[in-house]
Amino acid sequence: MEYIAKYHPAVKVCLKKYPHLKKQFEKKKNYILQNPLQLGEPLKGNLNGLRSFPLAGNHIIIFIVCDDCRRLKQKETNRCLQCGQIPPNSVIFLLFGPHDPSYKTAPRLRGKLGREGFDIFT
8 A cells, every 4th residue: 555644733842952963864754654563663552543654763643544544533632623635545643753752742742643633735
């Protein structure tokens, strides 16, 4: 299956905050899209339904694989109201940044997927 990238608006913030990681993010994003289920580490606890992948040094990428979310019936966990409008071959990149702060921020960002009018961009 060929995967396509979708982005949480927080990715724009990350690109501005960490401009020195833009090239690495693009490179790793393309690598993840080749096989996100094998490359991303499934997270547990309050991060269940999300995956992470190392970016550079202490930085990680956190994302959701829509096909995996549907297959594991995690729609309620990920709170994505747009589930039916997003193709199953989508990978939603939530954010990237330093390891610990990213893990703390990810649940809050995932919660915003459930708001009416929330825009995931391509």
